[in-house]
Amino acid sequence: MIVAERKPLEDIKEMIAGYKKILIVGCGTCVTICWAGGEKEVAVLSSQLRLASKKNGNELEILEDTIERQCEKELVEALKDKVQQVEAVLSMGCGAGVQTIAEIFPDTPVYPALNTKFVGMPEGEGIWVETCRACGDCFLDKTGGICPIVRCAKGLLNGPCGGTNSGKCEVDPEKDCAWTLIYRRLEQQGRLDTMRKYYPPRNFQAVIRPGKVETLQA
Amino acid sequence: MKAKEAFLPDIIAFCCAQSAYQAADTAGSMRIPYPENIRVIRVPCAGRVDVLHILRAFEKGADGVLVLGCHEEACRHLSGNIRAKNRVQKLNTLLQEVGIDGERVEIFTLAPNQGFRFARIANEINERIKELGPSPVK
Amino acid sequence: MDNGLRLGVFLCDCGGTLSKATDFLAIKANLEKLPDVTYVSISHDLCLERAREAMQKDIKDKGISQVVVAACSPELHENDFMNIIQAAGVNRYLLSMANIREQCFWAHPDKGKAAKKAMAQIVMAINRARFLEPVEQTKISVNRDVLVIGGGMAGIEAAIELSNLNLKTTLIEKEAILGGKLNQFVNLYPVRVTPGELLAAKLKQVDERQNIDVLTSAELIDVSGEVGNFSARIKGGNGEFVRNFGAIIFATGYNTQFSSQIYGFELSNNIITQSQLEEMLKSSSEVKETPKSVCFVVDISDEHSRVSTLSALRNALGVKEKFGGEVCVLCKNLKVDGAGLERLYRDCRNKGVLFIKFDIPPKILKQDGEIRIEVEDVLMSGEQVSLSCDLLVVEETSIPPLDSKVLSSTLNIGLDARGFYQENNVHLYPVASNREGIFFAGNCHADLDLMRALTEASNAALSAYQLLAQEKITVETEKVMVDPDKCRFCLTCIRACPHHAIQEVRVNHEKMVAQIVDLACQGCGICAAVCPAKAIKSKDWSDEQILAELELLGEYV
Numbered sequence: 001m002i003v004a005e006r007k008p009l010e011d012i013k014e015m016i017a018g019y020k021k022i023l024i025v026g027c028g029t030c031v032t033i034c035w036a037g038g039e040k041e042v043a044v045l046s047s048q049l050r051l052a053s054k055k056n057g058n059e060l061e062i063l064e065d066t067i068e069r070q071c072e073k074e075l076v077e078a079l080k081d082k083v084q085q086v087e088a089v090l091s092m093g094c095g096a097g098v099q100t101i102a103e104i105f106p107d108t109p110v111y112p113a114l115n116t117k118f119v120g121m122p123e124g125e126g127i128w129v130e131t132c133r134a135c136g137d138c139f140l141d142k143t144g145g146i147c148p149i150v151r152c153a154k155g156l157l158n159g160p161c162g163g164t165n166s167g168k169c170e171v172d173p174e175k176d177c178a179w180t181l182i183y184r185r186l187e188q189q190g191r192l193d194t195m196r197k198y199y200p201p202r203n204f205q206a207v208i209r210p211g212k213v214e215t216l217q218a
Numbered sequence: 219m220k221a222k223e224a225f226l227p228d229i230i231a232f233c234c235a236q237s238a239y240q241a242a243d244t245a246g247s248m249r250i251p252y253p254e255n256i257r258v259i260r261v262p263c264a265g266r267v268d269v270l271h272i273l274r275a276f277e278k279g280a281d282g283v284l285v286l287g288c289h290e291e292a293c294r295h296l297s298g299n300i301r302a303k304n305r306v307q308k309l310n311t312l313l314q315e316v317g318i319d320g321e322r323v324e325i326f327t328l329a330p331n332q333g334f335r336f337a338r339i340a341n342e343i344n345e346r347i348k349e350l351g352p353s354p355v356k
Numbered sequence: 357m358d359n360g361l362r363l364g365v366f367l368c369d370c371g372g373t374l375s376k377a378t379d380f381l382a383i384k385a386n387l388e389k390l391p392d393v394t395y396v397s398i399s400h401d402l403c404l405e406r407a408r409e410a411m412q413k414d415i416k417d418k419g420i421s422q423v424v425v426a427a428c429s430p431e432l433h434e435n436d437f438m439n440i441i442q443a444a445g446v447n448r449y450l451l452s453m454a455n456i457r458e459q460c461f462w463a464h465p466d467k468g469k470a471a472k473k474a475m476a477q478i479v480m481a482i483n484r485a486r487f488l489e490p491v492e493q494t495k496i497s498v499n500r501d502v503l504v505i506g507g508g509m510a511g512i513e514a515a516i517e518l519s520n521l522n523l524k525t526t527l528i529e530k531e532a533i534l535g536g537k538l539n540q541f542v543n544l545y546p547v548r549v550t551p552g553e554l555l556a557a558k559l560k561q562v563d564e565r566q567n568i569d570v571l572t573s574a575e576l577i578d579v580s581g582e583v584g585n586f587s588a589r590i591k592g593g594n595g596e597f598v599r600n601f602g603a604i605i606f607a608t609g610y611n612t613q614f615s616s617q618i619y620g621f622e623l624s625n626n627i628i629t630q631s632q633l634e635e636m637l638k639s640s641s642e643v644k645e646t647p648k649s650v651c652f653v654v655d656i657s658d659e660h661s662r663v664s665t666l667s668a669l670r671n672a673l674g675v676k677e678k679f680g681g682e683v684c685v686l687c688k689n690l691k692v693d694g695a696g697l698e699r700l701y702r703d704c705r706n707k708g709v710l711f712i713k714f715d716i717p718p719k720i721l722k723q724d725g726e727i728r729i730e731v732e733d734v735l736m737s738g739e740q741v742s743l744s745c746d747l748l749v750v751e752e753t754s755i756p757p758l759d760s761k762v763l764s765s766t767l768n769i770g771l772d773a774r775g776f777y778q779e780n781n782v783h784l785y786p787v788a789s790n791r792e793g794i795f796f797a798g799n800c801h802a803d804l805d806l807m808r809a810l811t812e813a814s815n816a817a818l819s820a821y822q823l824l825a826q827e828k829i830t831v832e833t834e835k836v837m838v839d840p841d842k843c844r845f846c847l848t849c850i851r852a853c854p855h856h857a858i859q860e861v862r863v864n865h866e867k868m869v870a871q872i873v874d875l876a877c878q879g880c881g882i883c884a885a886v887c888p889a890k891a892i893k894s895k896d897w898s899d900e901q902i903l904a905e906l907e908l909l910g911e912y913v
Contacts, residue, residue, distance in 0.1 A: 008315075009315040009316065010315070028842075028844055028889060029844070032844045032846060032888045032889045033844055033846035033848075033888070035848075035888045038844070038888040038889045038890075039842075039888070039889050039890040040270065040887065040888045040889065040890050041888065043270050043890070044269060044270055044273060044312070047270065047273035047274060047277055048273065048312060048315060048316050050277055051273070051276060051277060051316045051318065051355045052315075052316040052317065054277075054355045055316060055317050055318070055354050055355045066889075125851060125852070228909050230906065230909070235431075239431065240431055242458070242459050242463075243429045243431060243455070243458040243459065245463055246429075246457070246458035246459055246460075246462035246463040247458055247462065249462060249463070249465075250463070251463060251464065251465055252463060252464075254460075254464045254466070254469040254470060254472070254473045255473075257473070257476060257477070257480070257908075258455070258459055259480075259902060259905050259906075260430070261881070261897060261902070262879055262880050262881055262894075262897055263880040263881060263882060265880060265881070265882040265885060266880060266881035266882065266884065266885055266894070266897055267885065268884075268885045268899070270899070271899070271902055271903070271906075274903055274906060275906050275909065278906050278907065278909040279909040280906075280909050292781065292782075294780060294781050294784070294785070294878075294880075295854045295855070295878065295880040295882060296770060296780075296790055296854035297852075297854055297882070298854070298880055298882055301852075301882060301885070301886070305885075337463075
């Protein structure tokens with residue numbers, strides 16, 4: 001899922017400086033799961049902003065709402081009543097969510113409370129790591145399900161490089177060498193032949209930005 | 219000249235029913251005095267206390283908040299007191315971010331028969347909050 | 357505006373004592389002015405029958421919907437009050453209490469300030485009462501069979517106890533025979549029979565009972581489900597099979613290990629472990645060279661182990677009996693803190709076993725095939741003592757049984773720092789695991805002598821019986837519940853629950869959500885606090901109730 005992290009409060013305070021009534025919108029999908037922008041985080045941020053403005057002697061009224069997904073036009077449209085009551089919207093969704101709200105309500109400034117970091121998965125309680133870069137030209141069939149674009153410091157397709165050191169990476173000795181992991185995985189599956197093939201440089205134009213996927217109507 | 223009224227802090231103590239709440243009872247049974255301005259809210263486990271509860275306490279005018287739970291490794295729910303400790307740590311940051319002194323929130327561990335310890339903690343926090351003065355967001 | 361709230365406030369002045377500190381009538385008058393408060397009464401003794409009957413009558417007559425009691429600590433009578441209001445027709449969870457005795461008048465000598473605080477406490481309880489929610493109780497059918505894992509003394513005793521209580525028990529044992537350490541010990545203390553005799557007697561009891569199913573050479577692979585409905589996968593001689601149980605007792609015992617690292621030398625033909633000595637003593641064949649002097653050393657690798665001290669003492673007696681000769685026990689602490697064990701020490705002394713107590717571990721040297729020990733005798737004011745012996749018997753450390761780690765992880769039951777099973781709370785729940793319905797007995801979780809292990813086995817059996825005594829168990833439904841509409845299935849609560857009480861279910865044939873297992877839930881509310889979507893509500897400690905109690909901040913100080 002998409003993993004995001006809340007911006008420092010100072011940055012958020014700067015964005016909403018001067019407004020007296022705002023709406024904070026949470027998202028019930030990815031950012032709830034990575035504890036960044038769900039209903040709970042919306043409540044925590046509201047509380048902090050109210051405390052901050054009270055301390056500075058400013059007026060600030062905050063409306064709160066969390067919708068199932070911010071990247072869906074119909075679901076965002078349901079916020080209409082609340083958006084009309086406020087001067088600005090603070091979105092706790094990922095970048096896609098912020099932009100959807102901004103597009104549906106072009107008259108109202110919409111600000112991002114989160115930094116969208118990567119596509120990833122949980123590694124332990126409260127820890128998420130990047131596993132996919134959405135490069136558009138998936139290589140995982142050739143590497144036993146371990147992505148060298150994300151996990152190899154050099155992004156090699158025909159690794160390992162000469163610097164691999166006891167399973168660790170020479171660029172960042174804290175990191176595992178992705179190609180050592182790939183070797184072991186392919187060995188476990190009896191697929192080392194895959195690694196003996198040469199793969200030409202990848203197609204960096206696989207996704208022309210901004211990317212677009214079109215399918216026929218179902 | 220009118221004498222300035224001494225500041226009486228409004229302090230909330232979230233007390234875990236397995237330990238701290240009983241310690242407060244013990245303090246009362248043994249008639250060990252502690253400040254009256256510390257009010258107890260009973261919770262089933264220190265791990266029930268949410269970051270949100272404490273932030274709202276400050277919004278509503280608390281000058282200080284105590285979270286009191288079982289000693290480490292004595293939590294009946296195994297990780298409740300450790301979670302509470304992590305949350306209080308997170309709160310120190312959240313409060314600093316809004317310009318409230320993190321010292322206004324603290325977590326302590328107790329056993330149910332530690333009436334003296336409860337009273338001592340209550341007195342200590344009361345003194346500390348008196349020094350810090352009223353909450354800047356009252 | 358009728359919001360359906362008709363709060364009844366019952367004040368108790370504790371036999372008139374609290375009225376001396378403050379004017380209860382004034383408090384009553386103030387409370388009656390509050391919105392939603394229908395009725396306020398003052399009693400001298402809500403703990404007595406007549407006052408309780410009056411309370412029930414008041415609740416019925418005035419149509420009270422939620423009850424607030426301002427009296428002594430809820431830790432004392434909360435359950436009683438819950439029963440009273442239930443008898444009066446109000447859901448037992450619609451009760452809020454203010455602790456104006458222990459946490460107010462008793463703790464604060466300044467009566468004026470105490471009275472002000474009492475008022476604040478009562479208003480806090482009233483505010484909370486506005487958000488109380490009813491919790492229903494229901495009876496659910498449970499499986500009343502019990503699985504006992506481990507056929508040593510603790511397991512056998514638990515099975516017998518359960519059988520006496522008319523609960524059908526399955527006893528599984530990894531080895532081909534039952535008995536555990538009893539097959540290894542040479543003698544027993546304080547019981548005066550041989551291990552063989554005791555085991556035979558217990559096994560006869562097991563055989564006589566129709567409701568104990570013994571499976572040897574059988575191992576537990578995995579358990580799914582929750583208390584009242586566990587599904588255990590067992591591997592036996594004929595392959596794997598599944599059986600269902602209501603409760604599980606672990607009695608898997610311990611293993612022993614000699615640490616050559618700690619001692620600084622390896623075992624040899626004249627340096628052996630307790631286990632090896634026991635084999636030697638039990639063997640009917642003649643020993644090649646009868647040792648004329650035997651030394652036991654304990655408390656070097658673990659000075660807290662009761663088991664190794666008791667082994668040394670029992671085996672010292674065994675050596676005296678079989679070989680005669682000189683026997684000496686070197687120890688740091690003589691741990692004879694169990695029934696009859698002081699007599700074990702005296703028996704050793706009476707039979708001529710010498711004891712040397714040390715603080716600093718003795719130096720052990722092998723010279724020309726002989727073993728020399730140099731030790732500072734604490735009881736002789738640190739005098740250096742030098743002895744030699746033919747045979748040195750060293751202690752083994754108790755280590756957890758081999759499958760503990762795997763079972764702990766698959767079943768989600770905790771291990772302590774040494775890798776033994778972790779009880780829920782050493783003082784309050786000594787035989788319970790962190791999961792409802794799973795218990796421990798014996799040395800698989802603690803360092804016990806035989807008598808204690810047997811007592812624990814009874815305890816564990818009774819604990820299982822407490823749960824499964826009835827065909828159906830009364831359980832509170834949805835006291836803590838997940839709102840399936842708000843649940844995002846992020847798995848946070850499932851991972852955070854310390855009691856493994858949350859499971860994954862599919863609703864409406866499509867969506868996966870978390871669901872709390874009522875029978876296994878212990879009400880801590882940790883799940884409610886961690887849920888990032890605020891989808892979990894704990895009905896008797898809800899956010900609304902807690903926040904309502906905070907309403908008074910800034911007002912009553």
